Amino acid sequence: MHAQLGAISRNAYVGILVLMAVSIISALAVYVTLPQFRAWRSASTSYAVMQSALSHDGYLQGQLQSLPLEIAELEKRLNGEGVHLPFRQVESHVIGQLQRIAWKNNIELAGVTPRLGKKVDRYREVLFDVSMVGEYFDIYRLLTDFEQSLGLVVINEFDVATANVLDRPAALQVKMTIASYRIEQS
Secondary structure: HHHHHHHHHHHHHHHHHHHHHHHHHHHHHHHHHHHHHHHHHHHHHHHHHHHHHHHHHHHHHHHHHHHHHHHHHHHHHHHHOOOOOOHHHHHHHHHHHHHHHHHHHOOOEEEEEEEEEEEEOEEEEEEEEEEEEEEEEHHHHEEEHHHHHHHHHEEEEEEEOOOOOOOOOOOOEEEEEEEEEEEEEO
C-alpha cells in the first residue's frame, strides 16, 4: 500500500509540475507577449494612418493654406472692421461706425460718450453711452447693423421712450450702453 501511495504521489508530483509549467507558460503568454503584440498592432495602425496622410499631401496643403483665411474671418467676426486697430484708436473707430450706421438708417445720433470699463481676463471693456432718436424699424435695422460692422458688442443697458419731436410723431428716444471688448496690449 505504501508503494501505491508512493507511486501515486510520484505521479501527482509529475502532474503538479506539468500543471505548474503550463501555468507559467500561460501567464508569460498573457502578461508579456500579448501586451507586446497589442503595442505592435497599435504602432502598425498608426504607421498606416501616417502613410495614408502622406499620400493625401495635396489635401493637407489645401487645408494649411485655407486656415489663415478662416482665422482672419473669425477675427473680423469677433472685432468687426476695426480688427487690427491699435487699442487707442478703438474709441474713434466705434464712434465713426456708430455715426455711419445712424446716417444709413435715418437715425439722429444725439450723443456718444466713451469710457473705460473693467478689465476682464485679457480683454479691456470699452463702454459707450449712446443716445439717439429714430423710428422703431430704423432703430431695429441699426441694431442689426452693429453686429456686422462692430463685431462682438454687447448692449448692457437699453432704455426706450417716446421722443417729443414735432416733425416725427413716431420717433423714439433710445439711450443705451454698448460694451466693446478688445485684447489689451501690454
